[in-house]
Amino acid sequence: MTQCDVLVVGAGPAGIAAATAAAISGRRVLLLDENPAPGGQIWRVGQPMPKGQAEGQTAKNQAIARLCACGASCLFGYSVYDAPSAGELRAICESGEAAAGPVPGDPHIVGLRYEKLILATGARERFLPFPGWTLPGVFGPGGLQALVKGGFNVAGQRIVVAGSGPLLLAVAAHLRGYGANVVCVAEQAPLAKMLPFAASLWSHPARILQGIQYRAALGTAPFHLGCWPVAALADEVSGKLTGVRLTNGKRTWTQHCDLLACGFHLVPNIELASLLGCAIQDGFVKVDHQQRTSLAHVYCAGEPTGIGGLGAALVQGEIAGLASAGKPTDSLQGRRLAERKFALKLEAAFRIRPELRSLARPDTLVCRCEDIPYAALEKRSGWIDAKLQTRCGMGPCQGRICGAATETLFGWKQTSVRPPLMPVPVSALVYPGLQPVSLKEHL
Amino acid sequence: MASGATAAGMGHLVVMDDSPAQLALTQYSRSIWRELMAQLPASVEYQACGTIWVAADEEEMVEVYAKSRICASAGVQAEVLSPAQLANAEPRLRDGLAGGLLVPDDGVVYPPAAAGFFLQQAVQAGAEFLQGSDAVFASQGLVRLANGTTLTADRILLSPGADCSLLPGLPIRRRKGHLLITDRYPGFLRHQLVELGYLKSAHSTEADSVAFNVQPRRTGQMLIGSSRQFDNNDAATDEKIVRQMLQRALAYMPGLGQLSGLRLWTGFRAATPDKLPLIGPAGRLTGEVADPSLWLAAGFEGLGITNAPGAARLMADQLLGRISMIDPEPFLPNRFVAQETVYV
Amino acid sequence: MSDGTVMVFLNGASVVVSAGSTVAAAMWNAGQPCRISVTGEVRTALCGMGICFECRALIDGRAHRRSCQVVVRDGMVVETQR
Numbered sequence: 001m002t003q004c005d006v007l008v009v010g011a012g013p014a015g016i017a018a019a020t021a022a023a024i025s026g027r028r029v030l031l032l033d034e035n036p037a038p039g040g041q042i043w044r045v046g047q048p049m050p051k052g053q054a055e056g057q058t059a060k061n062q063a064i065a066r067l068c069a070c071g072a073s074c075l076f077g078y079s080v081y082d083a084p085s086a087g088e089l090r091a092i093c094e095s096g097e098a099a100a101g102p103v104p105g106d107p108h109i110v111g112l113r114y115e116k117l118i119l120a121t122g123a124r125e126r127f128l129p130f131p132g133w134t135l136p137g138v139f140g141p142g143g144l145q146a147l148v149k150g151g152f153n154v155a156g157q158r159i160v161v162a163g164s165g166p167l168l169l170a171v172a173a174h175l176r177g178y179g180a181n182v183v184c185v186a187e188q189a190p191l192a193k194m195l196p197f198a199a200s201l202w203s204h205p206a207r208i209l210q211g212i213q214y215r216a217a218l219g220t221a222p223f224h225l226g227c228w229p230v231a232a233l234a235d236e237v238s239g240k241l242t243g244v245r246l247t248n249g250k251r252t253w254t255q256h257c258d259l260l261a262c263g264f265h266l267v268p269n270i271e272l273a274s275l276l277g278c279a280i281q282d283g284f285v286k287v288d289h290q291q292r293t294s295l296a297h298v299y300c301a302g303e304p305t306g307i308g309g310l311g312a313a314l315v316q317g318e319i320a321g322l323a324s325a326g327k328p329t330d331s332l333q334g335r336r337l338a339e340r341k342f343a344l345k346l347e348a349a350f351r352i353r354p355e356l357r358s359l360a361r362p363d364t365l366v367c368r369c370e371d372i373p374y375a376a377l378e379k380r381s382g383w384i385d386a387k388l389q390t391r392c393g394m395g396p397c398q399g400r401i402c403g404a405a406t407e408t409l410f411g412w413k414q415t416s417v418r419p420p421l422m423p424v425p426v427s428a429l430v431y432p433g434l435q436p437v438s439l440k441e442h443l
Numbered sequence: 444m445a446s447g448a449t450a451a452g453m454g455h456l457v458v459m460d461d462s463p464a465q466l467a468l469t470q471y472s473r474s475i476w477r478e479l480m481a482q483l484p485a486s487v488e489y490q491a492c493g494t495i496w497v498a499a500d501e502e503e504m505v506e507v508y509a510k511s512r513i514c515a516s517a518g519v520q521a522e523v524l525s526p527a528q529l530a531n532a533e534p535r536l537r538d539g540l541a542g543g544l545l546v547p548d549d550g551v552v553y554p555p556a557a558a559g560f561f562l563q564q565a566v567q568a569g570a571e572f573l574q575g576s577d578a579v580f581a582s583q584g585l586v587r588l589a590n591g592t593t594l595t596a597d598r599i600l601l602s603p604g605a606d607c608s609l610l611p612g613l614p615i616r617r618r619k620g621h622l623l624i625t626d627r628y629p630g631f632l633r634h635q636l637v638e639l640g641y642l643k644s645a646h647s648t649e650a651d652s653v654a655f656n657v658q659p660r661r662t663g664q665m666l667i668g669s670s671r672q673f674d675n676n677d678a679a680t681d682e683k684i685v686r687q688m689l690q691r692a693l694a695y696m697p698g699l700g701q702l703s704g705l706r707l708w709t710g711f712r713a714a715t716p717d718k719l720p721l722i723g724p725a726g727r728l729t730g731e732v733a734d735p736s737l738w739l740a741a742g743f744e745g746l747g748i749t750n751a752p753g754a755a756r757l758m759a760d761q762l763l764g765r766i767s768m769i770d771p772e773p774f775l776p777n778r779f780v781a782q783e784t785v786y787v
Numbered sequence: 788m789s790d791g792t793v794m795v796f797l798n799g800a801s802v803v804v805s806a807g808s809t810v811a812a813a814m815w816n817a818g819q820p821c822r823i824s825v826t827g828e829v830r831t832a833l834c835g836m837g838i839c840f841e842c843r844a845l846i847d848g849r850a851h852r853r854s855c856q857v858v859v860r861d862g863m864v865v866e867t868q869r
Contacts, residue, residue, distance in 0.1 A: 084682045124838045136831040143835030151808030153816050371826040388450050388555035396705055396840040427700035430689045626851045703851045
C-alpha cells in the first residue's frame with residue numbers, strides 16, 4: 001500500500017496544475033494517469049509533427065517543467081478500477097514497462113491511500129450514431145489525433161472533420177501538420193449560435209488568435225457551419241470508406257474522403273466520482289468555489305465539473321491543489337469565475353441540434369460492443385430496460401459510448417456505477433498481494 | 444419488468460434434490476422448459492449445457508454417488524464422472540479433483556429475456572400490462588398503485604420477489620448474492636460447473652458463504668459466482684466476499700484469473716425457512732383474518748427461473764380447480780400459519 | 788532494432804513499425820482490423836484513448852487488450868480479436 005497526502009487522478013492540464021500546486025505547498029503528492037506520460041488528451045505526447053511545431057507547446061512544456069520541479073511523484077500507465085474503502089483507491093497497469101508483476105507481462109496492481117483526493121479525470125468525445133459510423137475509417141476527432149500521435153499514418157489522406165466543438169478546428173490543423181489533406185470541417189452548430197460565442201471572446205484575445213491560426217492552417221478547405229454528417233459511405237466490395245454525406249438542412253451532398261473524424265463535443269468522465277459517491281448535478285460533478293465535491297476530502301477539477309477547456313482546467317486544478325493543502329485560493333477566484341462564464345457560453349454555442357437525434361436508421365447500430373441496432377432500442381422504456389432486454393451497454397465499454405448516445409437520443413439516464421470501473425482481469429479482484437510503489441520511483 | 448432477482452440471477456435451470464418436494468418441482472419445471480425450448484426466441488439464449496457437480500475429494504464423491512442414486516430413482520438422467528472423465532469434460536478445471544456428476548438435461552437461459560417472452564405470451568393471450576408504477580396496497584380484491592390508480596380483481600397474485608414491503612408478514616428473508624461476468628471467450632467452458640460444497644453453502648442458513656459456480660453463456664462469456672449473505676441489505680458490492688468468491692473460483696479453475704472481468708453486481712434472493720417457495724392462497728399469512736383474494740408466488744430463493752413454469756402451472760391449476768401433475772401441498776403458504784398454531 | 792523501429796507480427800506477417808507506435812496505429816497502417824464484432828463487422832479504433840474498446844486485439848496471447856493503449860515491442864505477436 002502506498003501512502004500520500006494528496007492523490008491526483010488524471011495528469012492532463014487540471015491534474016498537472018493540481019499536483020504542482022499541492023506539492024509546492026509542501027504536501028506529499030502522487031499524480032496518477034493511465035497514459036504512459038503526462039499531458040492528458042490535449043497535451044498528449046507522441047510522434048513528432050513533421051510540419052512545424054505543434055500548437056500550445058510552450059504552455060505544456062512550462063507546466064510539465066514545473067511539475068518535474070515541484071517534488072510530486074508520478075505513476076503513469078495505471079488505471080483506477082476500484083475504491084474499496086474510504087481513503088483508498090486501487091489501480092492496475094496492464095501494459096508497458098511498468099507491468100512487472102510476478103510473471104512478466106502480468107498485470108500490476110497497486111493500492112493507494114490518501115488524505116485528500118483530486119479528481120481530474122477529463123472528458124471523452126460524444127459519439128452519435130448515424131448510418132456508417134461503425135465503418136473502419138471513422139474515428140473521433142480527438143481519437144484520430146491521439147492515434148496519429150501514436151504513429152497512425154495520415155500523410156496524403158483526404159479527411160473530413162465533422163461534429164461539434166472547438167476541438168474540430170484544432171484537430172484539423174493538427175492533422176494538416178502531419179501531412180493530411182483536410183478536405184473540409186463541418187460544425188453542426190449554426191452561425192447564429194457561433195457569432196455570440198465568437199463575440200464573447202473579445203476578453204480572451206489569445207483564444208481569438210488561436211482560432212485565427214487554426215482557421216489559417218486549414219488553407220482553402222471550407223469550414224461549414226450548421227452542417228453535419230448524415231451517413232458515412234463505403235465501397236461495397238472493399239468495405240473501405242469512400243466519403244460522407246453532409247447536409248446543412250436544406251441541401252445534402254457527398255464529400256469524398258478516406259477518413260472521417262466525427263465527434264459531438266465532449267462528455268465528462270464522472271465514473272470515479274460517482275463510484276465514490278460525489279454528488280452529480282446535471283451530469284457534472286458538483287463542486288464549490290474551492291473545487292470541493294460533496295465529499296469533504298474529495299476535490300474535482302477540469303471537464304468533469306463542466307466542459308470549459310484548457311483555461312478552466314488550469315485554474316480549477318491550481319485551486320484544487322491549493323485548497324487540498326489548506327492554502328488560500330482568493331487570488332484565483334476571479335479567473336475561475338471568468339472561465340466559468342466562458343464554459344457556459346461554450347455550452348450554449350455547441351448545443352446539439354435536434355436533427356442529430358434522428359440520423360440513425362432502424363438498422364444503425366447504437367451499441368457497438370454488442371451490436372444493438374436503433375430499432376431494438378426505440379421501444380424500450382429506459383436505460384435499465386434496454387440493458388436487460390437488448391444487452392445494450394453490457395459490453396466492455398460499460399455503456400460509456402452508447403450511454404452518452406442514448407442519453408442524447410432518448411433522454412435515458414445511466415444508473416449507478418459499480419466496480420470494476422473498467423474491465424480488469426478477474427485476478428485483479430482477488431489481488432493476492434498489493435505491490436508497494438516507492439513514491440519517488442516513478443518521477 | 445424483471446428487474447429484481449430475475450435481472451441479477453444466473454438463469455441456471457437445474458434439478459435440485461435437497462427435499463422430495465424440491466426435486467419434484469424442479470424436475471417438473473425443467474421438463475416444461477425443455478418443452479418450451481423450440482418456441483423460445485434466440486434472445487432467451489437457451490442452452491442445454493448440463494450441470495457438472497464437481498467433487499473435490501473422496502468425501503464429496505460419496506455425495507456424488509448418493510445424488511446419482513436419488514436422480515436414478517426420480518428418473519433424472521445423471522452420470523458419475525471419474526477424475527479422467529471430469530478432466531476430459533472440462534479440461535480447464537485444476538488437476539487432482541475426485542470426479543463429478545453430470546446432469547446432462549440441465550440448462551441455462553438469459554432470465555430477463557425469458558421473462559420478456561412469458562410477458563409477451565400473456566399479453567397475446569389477452570392480459571393487459573401496466574408498467575411504471577409500484578403497487579403500494581393490496582387487500583380484499585383491491586390494488587392501489589403509487590400513481591393513484593386503483594384496480595379491482597377477484598384474485599390478486601403477488602410475486603414480489605425479495606421486496607416484501609407490500610406484505611411484511613411473509614416468512615421471507617433477503618439473501619444477498621454477487622456475480623461477475625467476463626468478456627467473450629468462446630469454448631473456454633462447456634458445462635455449468637458447481638462444486639458439491641455449494642450444497643453446504645446453500646444450506647448453511649446463517650453464515651456468509653461462497654461456492655464455486657461458473658456458467659458458460661451462449662455469447663462465450665462466463666458468469667462467475669456465487670455468494671450468500673443474510674441480513675445484508677446493502678446493494679453495493681462487498682469487496683471481502685467478492686474476493687472470497689473469486690478465490691474459490693480460481694482454486695477450482697485457475698485460468699479464470701486471466702479473463703477480463705466486465706461487470707460485478709449484486710442481487711437479493713427471497714429465502715423461506717424451509718427452502719421451498721410459497722405457491723397458492725395467502726390465507727392467514729397476510730393477516731389475522733384470511734383474505735381470499737390474495738394469492739402468492741414467492742420465496743423461490745435461487746431457483747426462481749428454474750421453477751417459474753412449474754409454479755405457474757401449479758398456480759393456474761389451483762385457480763381453475765384442476766388436478767396438478769405434482770403435489771401442490773408442500774408449497775402452500777398456509778404451512779407457515781399451521782406451524783404457528785401448533786407452537787403458540 | 789537500433790534505427791528507431793521494431794519488428795512485430797500482425798496476423799502472422801512480420802511488419803516493421805516505428806518504435807513508440809501504438810498497436811492500434813500499427814494495425815491500421817498495415818491494413819489489419821483490430822477486431823471482428825459480435826455480428827461479424829470489421830472494426831478498428833474509434834476513440835483512440837482507451838474508452839470505447841473497439842480496438843481490442845489479441846496481444847502476446849492475451850485476449851481483449853485495448854490496442855490503442857499498448858505500445859509496440861520488438862517481437863510482439865498481435866492478432867485480430869475474433
